[in-house]
Amino acid sequence: MAPDLVANETKLIDFLRTEDMNVWKAAARFCLYWKYRRQIFGVDRWLRKMTQTGHGALSSDDVAMLRTGYTALVVQPCGSTLAVIDLSRLSVFANDANTRIIFYLATVATNERSQTEGIDILHCVSGAPLPLVDTDPEGWNMIRQALPMKVKQILVAQAYDPWKDALLDSLSYQVTRTAAFKTKRNPNRIQGTSVKSVIDGLEARGIGQQFVPQSLGGWYDYSVFANWTRMRLSVEDIMGSVPVAHNAMFGRMGGPLQDRLPIHDCTPSTRANKGVSVSPRPRQLRLMATPHGQGKRPRIAVNISQVSNPGALELVQQRTELEQQNQAFREENQRLERLLALVRMFVPP
Structure with a gap:
């Protein structure tokens, strides 16, 4: 049940x-x-x-x-x-x-x-x-x-x-x-x-x-x-409206965001030495260069200078996630305000 x-x-x-x-x-x-x-x-x-x-x-x-x-x-x-x-x-x-x-x-x-x-x-x-x-x-x-x-x-x-x-x-x-x-x-x-x-x-x-x-x-x-x-x-x-899906909005974004943003293939030694720039693999450059209409789904254009800097890419991804979280909070706030206004119409203070 x-x-x-x-x-x-x-x-x-x-x-x-x-x-x-x-x-x-x-x-x-x-x-x-x-x-x-x-x-x-x-x-x-x-x-x-x-x-x-x-x-x-x-x-x-x-x-x-x-x-x-x-x-x-x-x-x-x-x-x-x-x-x-x-x-x-x-x-x-x-x-x-x-x-x-x-x-x-x-x-x-x-x-x-x-x-x-x-x-x-x-x-x-x-x-x-x-x-x-x-x-x-x-x-x-x-x-x-x-x-x-x-x-x-x-x-x-x-x-x-x-x-x-x-x-x-x-x-x-x-x-x-x-x-x-x-x-x-x-x-x-x-x-x-x-x-x-x-x-x-x-x-x-x-x-x-x-x-x-x-x-x-x-x-x-x-x-x-x-x-x-x-x-x-x-x-x-x-x-009855669908509530905000916390696991999709506030957790790690699963497939769609990872498909749109290239992911760097960092070796263990590279991860240990933070601050060392990592160049993208050729396949990642081809994905970024694919025009919108030729690939399976639209990709977010990423500046080449950002690609060469993993820290910049992480900031771009964090910004995207935070914007989506902010939008989800706004929608939830509007839903709660409508519900509160409706309750006040029928329940005396």
């Missing part, structure tokens, strides 16, 4: 909190996470990073389904996480893709409150058509047994519309029974005789009006989810 990936995406403390610091249960949950991750993501993707780029663990189809906003995570002022689920935002529901998306969200957006107390799940029923949902509970069995999070409560909120009472009652009942069968929990149905009564029922369960979608009479706008998606893409793009 990839030890860096395991250390970054599955911190042991997250699993310990989820299992109330029971070491054996946390270890079992940790092992099941990676077992199920391989099962649902496949051998080609299970060891890739959890990203929305399409090149990570999530496929392009998974990312497209995620970005519909059918499941949006919101962190409330108290610190608890709310999952707002509106299946009407989907035209087709894929059970396996849904499981992969929940794995992604639980991996990148988990926090201490969701591990110790659990998350709130709010199903929204607005009267819009719902896709056919697979009732196979296998995906939720994986979620319940393997992810570093708990479920605090499941709510099914029904919009108020006096002209669609029968339709809303039917859809709400359908969503409630499906959620109960898959999660093995009893969801609470929130119904009301007015929009205010629906909001009051949700607030009594700890869900503020600012986190309730507008389809139910709340203030939550899905532009917040779009901003979250852009933030995640920025973070994943920065964190």
Whole structure:
């Protein structure tokens, strides 16, 4: 396995909190996470990073389904996480893709409150058509047994519309029974005789009006989810960039630099007597005289006076290496500055 990936995406403390610091249960949950991750993501993707780029663990189809906003995570002022689920935002529901998306969200957006107390799940029923949902509970069995999070409560909120009472009652009942069968929990149905009564029922369960979608009479706008998606893409793009290769930049330059610069064939006696100039061999002079386009790769032109002085050649090589090191430091500094600026946008000082 990839030890860096395991250390970054599955911190042991997250699993310990989820299992109330029971070491054996946390270890079992940790092992099941990676077992199920391989099962649902496949051998080609299970060891890739959890990203929305399409090149990570999530496929392009998974990312497209995620970005519909059918499941949006919101962190409330108290610190608890709310999952707002509106299946009407989907035209087709894929059970396996849904499981992969929940794995992604639980991996990148988990926090201490969701591990110790659990998350709130709010199903929204607005009267819009719902896709056919697979009732196979296998995906939720994986979620319940393997992810570093708990479920605090499941709510099914029904919009108020006096002209669609029968339709809303039917859809709400359908969503409630499906959620109960898959999660093995009893969801609470929130119904009301007015929009205010629906909001009051949700607030009594700890869900503020600012986190309730507008389809139910709340203030939550899905532009917040779009901003979250852009933030995640920025973070994943920065964190997924290739780090500076210290062995290539700061160590001895392997083939390319040695091919471009002639290397002197110093005998042991010559090395012992420092300061004695060494003339290049004929082959080295031919390499330096080869025009750019006739050799296998371009060569750096070296002055003949430098060739006759090994100390000058060493200085040229050191200067080249130092310039490359300086450029690498500049690029790394810019990357860290972009990351710091992004963090300051979302983390209060």
